[in-house]
Amino acid sequence: MTATSTVSRRRPRRERVLYQRLADELVGLIETRSLRSGDRLPSVRTYSRQKRVSLATVLRAYQLLEDRGYLEVRPQSGHYVSAMPAGLAPSPSVPRPSFAKEEVRIADLAWELLARVNDKGMAPFGIATAAPEHYPTRRLSRILGRVVRESGSAGLVYGSPMGHEALLHQLTRRALAAGLTLRPDEIVVTNGCTEAIQLALRALTRPGDVILVESPSYYGFPQTAESLDLRVVEVPTDPDTGASLENLEAALRRTRPRAFLTNPNFQNPLGFAVPDTVKREQVALLARHEVAIVEDDLYSDLYFGDSRPAPLKAFDTTGDVILCSSFSKTVAPGYRIGWVAAGRHTERIRQLKLASSIHTNTLGQLAIAEYLTGGGAEHHLRRLRQAFRAQVADYAHAVAQLFPPGTRVSRPQGGHLLWIELAPGTDTMALARRALARRIGIVPGRVFSTGDKFGHCFRLNCGFPLRGGLERALENLAELVKR
Amino acid sequence: MTATSTVSRRRPRRERVLYQRLADELVGLIETRSLRSGDRLPSVRTYSRQKRVSLATVLRAYQLLEDRGYLEVRPQSGHYVSAMPAGLAPSPSVPRPSFAKEEVRIADLAWELLARVNDKGMAPFGIATAAPEHYPTRRLSRILGRVVRESGSAGLVYGSPMGHEALLHQLTRRALAAGLTLRPDEIVVTNGCTEAIQLALRALTRPGDVILVESPSYYGFPQTAESLDLRVVEVPTDPDTGASLENLEAALRRTRPRAFLTNPNFQNPLGFAVPDTVKREQVALLARHEVAIVEDDLYSDLYFGDSRPAPLKAFDTTGDVILCSSFSKTVAPGYRIGWVAAGRHTERIRQLKLASSIHTNTLGQLAIAEYLTGGGAEHHLRRLRQAFRAQVADYAHAVAQLFPPGTRVSRPQGGHLLWIELAPGTDTMALARRALARRIGIVPGRVFSTGDKFGHCFRLNCGFPLRGGLERALENLAELVKR
Numbered sequence: 001m002t003a004t005s006t007v008s009r010r011r012p013r014r015e016r017v018l019y020q021r022l023a024d025e026l027v028g029l030i031e032t033r034s035l036r037s038g039d040r041l042p043s044v045r046t047y048s049r050q051k052r053v054s055l056a057t058v059l060r061a062y063q064l065l066e067d068r069g070y071l072e073v074r075p076q077s078g079h080y081v082s083a084m085p086a087g088l089a090p091s092p093s094v095p096r097p098s099f100a101k102e103e104v105r106i107a108d109l110a111w112e113l114l115a116r117v118n119d120k121g122m123a124p125f126g127i128a129t130a131a132p133e134h135y136p137t138r139r140l141s142r143i144l145g146r147v148v149r150e151s152g153s154a155g156l157v158y159g160s161p162m163g164h165e166a167l168l169h170q171l172t173r174r175a176l177a178a179g180l181t182l183r184p185d186e187i188v189v190t191n192g193c194t195e196a197i198q199l200a201l202r203a204l205t206r207p208g209d210v211i212l213v214e215s216p217s218y219y220g221f222p223q224t225a226e227s228l229d230l231r232v233v234e235v236p237t238d239p240d241t242g243a244s245l246e247n248l249e250a251a252l253r254r255t256r257p258r259a260f261l262t263n264p265n266f267q268n269p270l271g272f273a274v275p276d277t278v279k280r281e282q283v284a285l286l287a288r289h290e291v292a293i294v295e296d297d298l299y300s301d302l303y304f305g306d307s308r309p310a311p312l313k314a315f316d317t318t319g320d321v322i323l324c325s326s327f328s329k330t331v332a333p334g335y336r337i338g339w340v341a342a343g344r345h346t347e348r349i350r351q352l353k354l355a356s357s358i359h360t361n362t363l364g365q366l367a368i369a370e371y372l373t374g375g376g377a378e379h380h381l382r383r384l385r386q387a388f389r390a391q392v393a394d395y396a397h398a399v400a401q402l403f404p405p406g407t408r409v410s411r412p413q414g415g416h417l418l419w420i421e422l423a424p425g426t427d428t429m430a431l432a433r434r435a436l437a438r439r440i441g442i443v444p445g446r447v448f449s450t451g452d453k454f455g456h457c458f459r460l461n462c463g464f465p466l467r468g469g470l471e472r473a474l475e476n477l478a479e480l481v482k483r
Numbered sequence: 484m485t486a487t488s489t490v491s492r493r494r495p496r497r498e499r500v501l502y503q504r505l506a507d508e509l510v511g512l513i514e515t516r517s518l519r520s521g522d523r524l525p526s527v528r529t530y531s532r533q534k535r536v537s538l539a540t541v542l543r544a545y546q547l548l549e550d551r552g553y554l555e556v557r558p559q560s561g562h563y564v565s566a567m568p569a570g571l572a573p574s575p576s577v578p579r580p581s582f583a584k585e586e587v588r589i590a591d592l593a594w595e596l597l598a599r600v601n602d603k604g605m606a607p608f609g610i611a612t613a614a615p616e617h618y619p620t621r622r623l624s625r626i627l628g629r630v631v632r633e634s635g636s637a638g639l640v641y642g643s644p645m646g647h648e649a650l651l652h653q654l655t656r657r658a659l660a661a662g663l664t665l666r667p668d669e670i671v672v673t674n675g676c677t678e679a680i681q682l683a684l685r686a687l688t689r690p691g692d693v694i695l696v697e698s699p700s701y702y703g704f705p706q707t708a709e710s711l712d713l714r715v716v717e718v719p720t721d722p723d724t725g726a727s728l729e730n731l732e733a734a735l736r737r738t739r740p741r742a743f744l745t746n747p748n749f750q751n752p753l754g755f756a757v758p759d760t761v762k763r764e765q766v767a768l769l770a771r772h773e774v775a776i777v778e779d780d781l782y783s784d785l786y787f788g789d790s791r792p793a794p795l796k797a798f799d800t801t802g803d804v805i806l807c808s809s810f811s812k813t814v815a816p817g818y819r820i821g822w823v824a825a826g827r828h829t830e831r832i833r834q835l836k837l838a839s840s841i842h843t844n845t846l847g848q849l850a851i852a853e854y855l856t857g858g859g860a861e862h863h864l865r866r867l868r869q870a871f872r873a874q875v876a877d878y879a880h881a882v883a884q885l886f887p888p889g890t891r892v893s894r895p896q897g898g899h900l901l902w903i904e905l906a907p908g909t910d911t912m913a914l915a916r917r918a919l920a921r922r923i924g925i926v927p928g929r930v931f932s933t934g935d936k937f938g939h940c941f942r943l944n945c946g947f948p949l950r951g952g953l954e955r956a957l958e959n960l961a962e963l964v965k966r
Contacts, residue, residue, distance in 0.1 A: 118643060132636035140639065141631045144846070148624045148631070153615035156623065158816040160601060191674050191819075191840040198839055207690040207712060220838065227838040229690060333641040334845040336674075355703065355710040356681055357674040361844045362817040363627070 018053055022061035030070055030081055037393030038304075038386055041071065041079040069411070074306050082393075092239045092270070092408045092421040092457065112436065119439075123473035126441025128268060128417055129333055130463035134387060136371070136380050140332060144367040155363040161354040163189025163339065164362055166369035171339055174372065178300070180314050180323075186346045188353050189339050189360045193298050196324035196340035197261070198224050199356065200294040203322070203348040205230055205258045211294075212251050212260040214243055216419070216448030216457070218268040218296070221261055232450055233257060239410050239419065242267065242274040245281055252289045259292045265309045266299035269419045269448055269459040271392075271412020273309045283315040290320075292345070297325040301381050303414040304389045319343030327368055329415075330381060335364040388416040388462070395462040398471070402478035418460040422481060426456040434480050440473050501536055505544035513553055513564055520876030521787075521869055524554065524562040552894065557789050565876075575722045575753070575891045575904040575940065596924050606956035609924025611751060611900055612816055613946035617870060619854070619863050623815055627850040638846040644837040646672025646822065647845060649852035654822055657855065661783070663797050663806075669829045671836050672822050672843045676781050679807035679823035681707050682839065683777040684742065686805075686831040688713055692741040694777075695734050697726055699902070699931030699940070701751040701779070704744055715933055716740060722893050722902065725750065725757040728764055735772045742775045748792045749782035752902045752931055752942040754875075754895020756792045766798040773803075775828070780808040784864050786897040787872045802826030810851055812898075813864060818847040871899040871945070878945040881954070885961035901943040905964060909939040917963050923956050 029035040041062070042050065048058045062079050065071040072082045116122055124131075148155065162168070168184040175182045190196040197220075205211065207229035213221050215234030225232050233255045235243040242264060251257070264274040264282075274282065286293050295312045303309060313323040322345055326338030337360065342349040353359070371377055395418055396409050408421035422428065428444040435442055443461075445454030464470055512518040524545070525533065531541045545562050548554040555565045596609040607614075631638065645651070651667035658665045673679040680703075688694065690712035696704050698717030708715050716738045718726040725747060734740070747757040747765075757765065769776050778795045786792060796806040805828055809821030820843065825832045836842070854860055878901055879892050891904035905911065911927040918925055926944075928937030947953055 115643065115645070118640070127641065129641050132640050135636060135639045137636045137639055144631050145628045148627050153618060153620045154817075156618045156620055156815045156817045157601070157615050158610065158612050158811075160598065162598070191844075194838070195840040202710065223834075223838040227685065227835050328641075328841075332639045334637075334639045334842075336840065336842070336844040351706070352710050355677070355706040357678040357819065357840070358811075359817075359819070361674075361819040361847055363847070364844055 019057045019060040019064065022051065022053065022057060023064045026061065026065055027070060035081050037081050037390045039081045040077075041081070043078055072305075077306075092410055092419055116441070121439050123440040123470055123477075124464050125461050125473070125477070126443050126459075128329070128459075128461055128463070130329075130384075130388070130416060131465060134384060134463070135332055136376070139376060139380075140367060140371055143370045144363065147363060147366045147370055151363070151366055155366065159359045159362040159365075161188070161350055161359045163187065163360060164365040164369065167337075167339075167365040167372075170369045170372040171341075175341070178308050178314070179310050180341075182341050186343065187339050187341050188346065188349050189337065189365055190324075190326075190353065191336045191357060191360055192328055192338040193296060193324050193326035194220060194224065194338070195353075195357070196326065196338045197221075197294060197296060198228070199349050199352045200322040200324055200340055200342065200345070201225070201228055201230065201259065201261070202352050203342070203345045204292050204294070209258040210255050212248070212255070212257045212262075212291075214262060214267060214270075216269055216445065216454050217261075218263060219443065219447040222447075222450055225261075234449060234451070234453075235260075237267075237270065238272070239270045240272050241278065242272055243282075245278065245285060248282065248285060252285070252291060257291055259294050260286055261294045261296070262312070263296040263298070264312055265297060266302060266412060266414035268296075268299065268415065269417050269443075270410050271415050271417055271419065272410075273303075273413045274312075276310055279310060279312050280315045283312050283317075283321060287318050287320060292320040292322065295321055295323045297323050298329050299415040300325070301330050302385055302388055302416065304385065304392075305413060309414075313341060313343075316343060319345075322349075330384060331368065331371065331377075332364075335368065336361070337364050337368050385414075387465075388414075391465055392416060392418060392462045394466040395460060395474070398466060398474050399460070399478075402475055404478075404482055407481075416461065416463040418462055419457060420460055421457045424456055426481070428456060428458040431480060432458065435477055438473075438476055438480075440477050442477065502540045502543040502547065505534065505536065505540060506547045509544065509548055510553060514880075518564050520564050520873050522564045523560075524564070526561055555788075560789075575893055575902055595919065596926065599924070602922075604922050606923040606953055606960075607947050608944050608956070608960070609926050609942075611812070611942075611944055611946065613812075613867075613871070613899060614948060617867055617946070618815055619859070622859060622863075623850060623854055626853045627846065630846060630849045630853055634846070634849060638849065642842045642845045642848075644671070644833055644842045646670065646843060647848040647852065650820070650822075650848040653852045653855040654824075658824070661791050661797070662793050663824075665824050669826060670822050670824050671829065671832050672820065672848055673807075673809075673836065674819045674840060674843055675811055675821040676779060676807050676809035677703060677707065677821070678836075678840070679809065679821045680704075680744070680777060680779060681711070682832050682835045683805040683807055683823055683825065683828070684708070684711055684713065684744070685835050686825070686828045687775050687777070688741045693738050695731070695738070695740045695743040695745075695774075697745060697750060697753075699752055699928065699937050700744070701746060702926065702930040705930075705933055708744075717932060717934070717936075718743075720750075720753065721755070722753045723755050724761065725755055726765075728761065728768060731765065731768060735768070735774060740774055742777050743769055744777045744779070745795070746779040746781070747795055748780060749785060749895060749897035751779075751782065751898065752900050752926075753893050754898050754900055754902065755893075756786075756896045757795075759793055762793060762795050763798045766795050766800075766804060770801050770803060775803040775805065778804055778806045780806050781812050782898040783808070784813050785868055785871055785899065787868065787875075788896060792897075796824060796826075799826060802828075805832075813867060814851065814854065814860075815847075818851060819844070820847050820851050868897075870948075871897075874948055875899060875901060875945045877949040878943060878957070881949060881957055882943070882961075885958055887961075887965055890964075899944065899946040901945055902940060903943055904940045907939055909964070911937075911939060911941040914963060915941065918960055921959055921963070923960050925960065 044058045048055045071079045172182045172184050210231045212233050214237040222232050235251045236247050237243050297311045313321045323341040406423050410419035432442050432444040443459040445457030527541045531538045554562045655665045655667050693714045695716050695718050697720040705715050718734045719730050720726050780794045796804045806824040889906050893902035915925050915927040926942040928940030
């Protein structure tokens with residue numbers, strides 16, 4: 001027994017050395033960017049042959065790297081380098097709940113950034129958008145040219161407040177592919193997702209009402225809420241899984257909100273996706289409290305994993321989940337084509353759309369509908385996902401290298417945004433101002449919350465490939481942080 | 484003395500017979516449509532030679548017809564057949580002031596009409612829009628095609644919330660031609676005039692506030708007001724000159740409004756233009772009461788007279804007049820390109836625009852800007868004005884022929900709308916429903932007011948040439964009225 005046990009102890013030790021060595025080698029390849037986010041590793045069988053080690057050794061090495069976040073397994077496909085493989089600092093922290101109903105004030109800095117959205121000299125780490133080359137410019141231009149030639153006066157005359165039927169048809173078709181059965185007559189086409197959310201909130205609330213949002217949440221939410229005289233209550237939000245059911249329930253009990261405005265898939269700014277089981281329970285919980293959900297589903301097509309996560313709307317049984325989305329993050333921000341699927345609130349939303357902007361520009365709708373009809377759109381989205389996944393990894397890697405120790409970085413599961421948490425006490429509002437003076441745009445954490453919970457955080461847009469001038473800009477930003 | 488006086492009496496009598504006969508002859512030509520709206524009459528000298536009568540006789544005949552509304556004088560140009568020459572019933576009447584702060588309810592029928600805007604089988608007497616052939620479809624399509632090819636990704640990426648500088652430049656240039664000095668940085672481009680008005684009202688008011696409107700006024704005004712929880716007070720409105728200063732002052736004193744939402748040029752539905760002297764006094768009066776003006780200037784380019792009337796904004800000295808307009812009545816309804824010139828409220832309106840819809844679609848802005856750059860736009864507008872002037876006269880003439888005695892018809896000075904007042908007690912809501920069943924769209928008077936002051940009136944769109952099927956549709960409508 002003793003001999004056996006010595007032997008059995010020795011074997012694992014030898015094996016541990018082997019798989020550890022293998023793992024270190026792979027980490028080296030990943031950290032030097034020889035292997036990049038999304039790259040597929042050799043199969044366990046192939047790699048064991050190549051490296052002349054046992055299958056078990058390769059499997060253990062892969063498992064170790066999976067545990068440490070460098071690799072991820074895709075069922076029936078194999079091991080891939082993760083979106084967030086670099087030797088990262090921990091995830092951002094979760095602030096304590098306060099459930100204060102706070103009046104919203106819009107930060108001037110956010111306006112300044114947005115006004116300078118087309119300033120070519122600015123490092124585009126601020127606004128959540130991608131490099132122009134990521135959009136299907138040529139294809140869309142060709143399609144729009146054809147639509148203009150062939151549609152005669154259809155693009156010029158008044159259209160329906162609900163939207164053009166060609167686009168409504170494509171939206172229901174795509175929804176079905178995402179596991180969602182929608183009728184064309186419960187959709188209203190809008191001027192982007194922002195109008196969709198605004199109409200949804202106006203349908204659900206009266207001035208002075210309370211809505212729940214995640215914390216942090218997209219700074220457009222409090223802006224829109226403020227413009228509608230709504231009060232915002234923030235639900236503490238885990239950077240990896242979203243608002244917990246406990247926190248949501250506590251907020252529902254204490255504040256009697258009219259709606260929960262949420263961004264469950266690849267949340268802006270944190271990038272998490274709420275697990276599907278939690279989504280179902282969130283929808284059921286809100287339904288029990290008779291509180292509607294306004295779901296911002298803007299980023300769902302930009303997943304880093306295997307498939308598009310389900311929207312909350314897929315779990316809706318009461319018609320109280322209003323889904324809002326657009327093509328602004330995937331196809332053409334400047335076309336301003338969004339939509340809202342409003343369940344039992346459709347009629348009211350139609351009326352509000354008519355009273356707000358009559359209808360959405362027709363040619364943009366026709367062009368997007370035509371674009372979605374061909375197979376090119378799916379191909380484009382696939383490439384876009386790969387690009388964003390790699391870019392987010394590049395930025396996260398660079399932040400880990402350049403920024404001071406103690407910096408925390410989010411682990412997005414989709415989209416093209418990172419949330420950076422600096423040392424407590426850092427004033428990112430001041431940082432953003434200094435950065436702006438050097439033509440570097442970032443969005444300071446303060447605007448993602450009505451309180452001052454995120455004053456030491458900022459959002460980093462990774463929509464532009466990190467090379468040349470942008471690499472230097474990120475270095476400069478890191479220098480500003482260190483000072 | 485007696486002899487002389489007899490002679491002098493007899494002469495005028497003979498002359499009266501002559502000029503009366505001449506006038507009757509001209510009325511005959513006009514009523515049989517031999518002379519049509521906009522036709523120029525022979526000069527007084529030429530006509531006196533042709534008819535072998537004195538210059539004084541021709542001049543008196545012309546003056547008589549001018550007094551009776553058949554002719555109008557254009558300085559340094561001559562006499563023209565008026566837009567509203569037919570043997571018309573009197574103008575619509577003015578209801579008594581009530582100054583009630585009424586909650587607004589949107590009539591279902593209006594929604595039904597708007598939802599069926601593209602129903603080809605409907606007689607388009609409802610929605611205020613023109614036949615597709617009135618819009619510069621080919622030219623705009625060519626321009627948009629070129630813009631799409633040449634603008635690269637500029638149309639696809641996010642644009643400025645204020646609007647594209649090319650369009651802002653054209654807007655300031657055109658404003659200058661209308662006697663209005665605007666800086667590009669006080670304009671925000673919007674999704675049509677409706678969004679402009681909505682943003683203006685949101686900048687000026689809080690829920691529960693009162694705004695003043697004309698009575699009747701465009702049914703979109705109470706709809707937008709209702710969607711913002713505003714109360715509406717109607718100021719009695721003369722069908723030829725608009726809200727009198729006395730009525731406005733009374734409303735200001737009694738109701739403490741936050742804004743006057745007005746449509747001074749070719750008002751929808753009445754078609755009057757407020758005289759310039761009254762405009763100046765309206766602006767001064769509102770400024771004294773520190774009440775802002777939201778000016779809907781949508782129809783100003785569609786004048787029947789010599790020149791574009793001044794907007795209220797031209798008399799603004801405090802920055803409290805917010806001008807709203809769009810290209811939806813003149814160039815391309817479906818492009819959804821409008822704007823707001825917001826004076827001292829610009830900053831707030833920019834913020835609201837961003838919180839409402841981020842920015843307006845870029846390619847539509849670029850196409851309209853390019854269209855305005857060439858001389859073609861002025862030529863198009865000239866032809867459009869002529870067409871609308873003739874069409875409005877055709878419809879007014881047909882109504883006078885077909886509708887029961889006692890029918891009153893507005894005398895628009897621009898635009899393409901008529902306001903028809905039927906016998907008191909007529910229920911135009913029921914009429915509109917019966918008409919809709921026969922695929923004839925009209926907008927019943929009730930939706931132009933929060934009360935029931937106009938239940939016997941309706942608005943008749945004259946944007947489509949009155950021929951073929953539309954002539955028969957108008958006959959059918961008249962039959963329904965008679966029943």
